[in-house]
Amino acid sequence: MLTQNNTTVATEWLDRLKASGYRLTDSTRAVVQVVAENSFALEPAQIFISARQLSPHLGLVTVYRTLDKLEETGLVQRVHQLNGCHAYVPAAPGHQHLLVCRSCSRVEYFSGDDLDELFGQVGRERGFLIQDHWLQLYGLCSVCQKEEAAG
Amino acid sequence: MLTQNNTTVATEWLDRLKASGYRLTDSTRAVVQVVAENSFALEPAQIFISARQLSPHLGLVTVYRTLDKLEETGLVQRVHQLNGCHAYVPAAPGHQHLLVCRSCSRVEYFSGDDLDELFGQVGRERGFLIQDHWLQLYGLCSVCQKEEAAG
DNA sequence: CTCTTATTGAAAATAATTATCATTATCAGT
């Protein structure tokens, strides 16, 4: 596995991991390489298959462990889909939400929701202390729309 | 297990199941009784424990199968939480969203989000065809706030 | 270069869910 000198998302992630006190290994680098530069929601098994091509003796367990570290460090987040919530994408920077393609699992990010007033109202009415919210859009990305039209 | 003549949520659910072509059994009735009259997000194993008290020879497998039927019929929905998405609540009637207590898993429903404009804009910008959205609030219900204050 | 110890992969263990199958029970049609 080659070391990269130029600044990529992957190297930034590795720096962040190191800054968090984790040691960097070939296995770590392979997983990071796969997940960091990627816009699809990936499950551990898929990440394993891709990353093993970069680090052939990689074990699936290490994928789970690395994902834990990445989540802990705030570099990845889980994506909740209809079937389950076992896929990951690069964490949205700042307050953003996800736009998920139901066909290919591509993920994009968006911001601009303004619901504080509604949240305040709902919280007051119910006596609920609202700590967080979660908004996700589902649909078909442009690529999958074309495929559907053709197919 | 007694038959109920008065109209409860549970009997309405049973009618809906029957109308969908399913046969009604004691096992079905027990699961429905537990889930229909309940405002907490429940996992299959929890439902199993409660429902077995109403129908002692109930098997866990039947809980899974009944939940499938209830989901199919639109009577329950999955609740997505931080740990996972394997808990169920009565489906929100119409276009409503969930308010979930992080401490006790109590679920309430709310409506009134107005995000069509944002969704239209995001969709246009990205070439995404938006089919659905998903909004959920997390926090502490009034009961759990008091408990937390008491300590 | 050395030493401490975090990290690794193989294997086993655990947990969650699904498939198989013989038996039972629902309910539509008499």
Next chain:
DNA sequence: ACTGATAATGATAATTATTTTCAATAAGAG
């Protein structure tokens, strides 16, 4: 009510996803 086709059931086994254990390895501070 009775009957028969068959949906539903529970016990068991199988599968899948994830976590734990542990001895060997390798990162990186000093």
